[in-house]
Amino acid sequence: MGCFEGKVHAGLLKDIILAAAQTEARKVYDEGQRRNKVEKCNSSGSDTALAERRQLMAQIISLERRVDTLYEEYADGKLDKDGYIAAKAAHTQDIALANDRVAMLDARIAESAVPAEAPADEPLLRRVLDAEDITDEVASLIDSVVVYDPERIEVRFAFRDTNAHEC
Numbered sequence: 001m002g003c004f005e006g007k008v009h010a011g012l013l014k015d016i017i018l019a020a021a022q023t024e025a026r027k028v029y030d031e032g033q034r035r036n037k038v039e040k041c042n043s044s045g046s047d048t049a050l051a052e053r054r055q056l057m058a059q060i061i062s063l064e065r066r067v068d069t070l071y072e073e074y075a076d077g078k079l080d081k082d083g084y085i086a087a088k089a090a091h092t093q094d095i096a097l098a099n100d101r102v103a104m105l106d107a108r109i110a111e112s113a114v115p116a117e118a119p120a121d122e123p124l125l126r127r128v129l130d131a132e133d134i135t136d137e138v139a140s141l142i143d144s145v146v147v148y149d150p151e152r153i154e155v156r157f158a159f160r161d162t163n164a165h166e167c
Helices: 010-037 044-075 081-111 122-130 136-141
Strands: 142-149 152-157
Touching: 010 122, 010 136, 010 142, 010 152, 044 081, 122 136, 136 142
Parallel strands: none
Antiparallel strands: 142 152
16 A cells, blocks of 8 residues: 555644544543452452453454454455455454453453552553643653554553554
């Protein structure tokens, strides 16, 4: 795929980057909240649920990345439209099923969890979530921004699992 040579309005790009940063901050914040609620579990069933939840979260991330690569394969002509639509639908369904299972495991884990204190990065995450513009803190979370075309912009983050977020 070649370089994009068109123009993207700065305001649009700024809005997309801020929305992507806030989405990722929300994921990190929510995951931190869940993790802290499960600081100390009392039963081996909870340990099993935690292990299964970790596996499911890794599977969800893998499936989300695969959906991204499906589009690239379609755009590059390696996959026809019907194949792309069918594969994307299958992966989307798998993601939904895994998310449902994670929600069920979260409920089971919460039943046997001992609450813990707030995460150390909570103030930063709250500032990112409340940001109305791209601040230095928001910018420090961004590793790179790739513009494929005005309809497909990828924001890569410089933290954690560095999941790419596309808008």
